[in-house]
Amino acid sequence: MARGRELILKALENLKEDEFKTFKYKLQNWQLRKGFTPIPRGKLSSMDRVDLSDKIVCCYLEGYGMELTAEVLLNMGIREEAVALQEAARSASNGNAAQSTQHSASASTASGEHFVDRHRVNLINRVTVLDPVLDELFGNVLIAEQYDTIRAETTIQKQMRKLYTFMRNWDNACKDMFLEALRKNNPFLVEELEKS
Known part of the structure; x- marks a missing residue:
């Protein structure tokens, strides 16, 4: 959703210089979501402004990045x-939810457990690419x-374990992206696990 990054940038570009400085100060001291x-x-x-909008998206993802930026702006009276x-x-999260349902009907069970959580052990031990x-x-x-930390691990299994530590903060849309990437690059493993 590159549009989120553009919307954050547009909001920051509309700030006067002193407002932008205040925004950065408040962002630094803001009570963030857990994780x-x-x-x-x-x-x-x-x-x-360009660097900061990129950093917000990198650190907080686009959905939470937009929410966080909006919260700080509201606090400033903008x-x-x-x-x-x-x-x-809101519209992006609704769209992502609909998209997630379309692309991965089997991604979550009735109990709400996602495919990548349910098959954690198998994925850690059996992903080859x-x-x-x-x-x-x-x-x-x-x-x-995070990318560099994962790549620094010496085996695929260790890289997968490290990836799973970062995954604790992911929502289902993020896990769906991971599943789609696995499906593209490890298709036979994902197909086998979907049948189990």
């Missing part, structure tokens, strides 16, 4: 931009630091 960490102060202070972002985030999967997730689900 997310603030952008380091040293990096944040030197970022321009209502028009905040409301536009909130509406876009991981590099292109990680490449597809990079920038959409994984930020650069």
Whole structure:
């Protein structure tokens, strides 16, 4: 959803210089959702609007990134931009939910357990092609630091275990992206697990 990044950038571009400085200060000190960490102060202070919109998406993903930006803007009293972002985030999450249902009817069980959670052990032990999967997730689900940390592991099994530690913060849309990347690059394994 590249549109989210563009909407965040548009909102930031509409801020005056002193408002942009206040936005960065508030973002640094904002109470984030569990599992997310603030952008380091040293990096944040030197970022321009384009860099910051990219960093927000990399650190917080597009959906939460739009919500977070809107919350900070509302707190600053910049209502028009905040409301536009909130509406876009809502429609995007509704669209993603519909899309997720279409693309992976078998992704979640009736209990709500996702395919990649249900088959965690098998996927860790049996995935043989991981590099292109990680490449597809990079920038959409994984930020650069996470991608590099996973790639630094010495075996595919260790890389998969590390990937699963980051997956704790993912919603079903992120897990669906992972499943689709697995389906493309490890089709026989996914097909076998779907039948089990």
